[in-house]
Amino acid sequence: MKYTVVIPAAGQGTRMQAGQNKQFLMLDDRPLIIHTVSIFENDPWCEQMVVVANDYETGPMEALFQEWNITKVETIVAGGKERQDSVFEGLKQLRDSELVLVHDGARPFVTINHIHELVEKAATQGAAVLGVRMKDTVKKVEEGIVTETIERSSIWSVQTPQAFQFPVVYDAYCKADEDEFKGTDDTSLVERMNLPVHIVEGGYDNIKLTTPEDMVIAKAILKKRKRGKVQ
């Protein structure tokens, strides 16, 4: 099975408080974005990558991909204000693709097995997302007061990749653009088209590096994997 992946990497990394886009932060021996693109570089099912970067960072990213022998990045396109704007710019490059994944540049630990399960689901069902079951008790809070304890058995925390038959995600993005709707992930745009989104159970290791403490967790995950205990 073959797919294309759009990798949004055009954020600011504000919550990481590193004074630079977190994609360039070193994690072990290489920058974060290199960890992420290497997953797809090494997946025989991945045909091409489109990386979305800040316009002033397309040059430095291209140089990094050359340095690390990343060959499947066919396009580096300039991103937009929000993640959703960046992903839309990436999708616009792909009109001939059949199956497309969207994966955060800031999630360097997704496994090939989970990617393949997700791709197979999207190929037959149209749209699928990786997620994990919520481990904590979840409460709704209004003005500092708990108003509800949410029944946890149906609550999932979703990750990327999120996978789609191309027309499903492209139409959903066009409609969201037309309606000026903003969502925090890609599948939410498909949900509002009243199309089903299937969940594929992923791993708790597939974290997004968002705040400084995530770098500590990331180093621990890398260490564990180096010892051969891939989740």
Ligand SMILES: Nc1ccn([C@@H]2O[C@H](COP(=O)(O)OP(=O)(O)OP(=O)(O)O)[C@@H](O)[C@H]2O)c(=O)n1
């Ligand atoms: N305008 C944007 C905003 C985010 N992203 C990307 O979307 C992914 C998830 O976003 P997030 O973790 O929120 O990254 P940042 O926007 O960089 O972080 P922050 O919100 O803390 O500034 C990241 O790979 C990020 O680079 C993007 O391509 N374009």
Ligand SMILES: C[C@](O)(CO)[C@H](O)COP(=O)(O)O
């Ligand atoms: C798409 C996403 O990774 C799903 O968990 C996430 O919503 C994007 O980043 P943010 O932290 O919500 O800005």
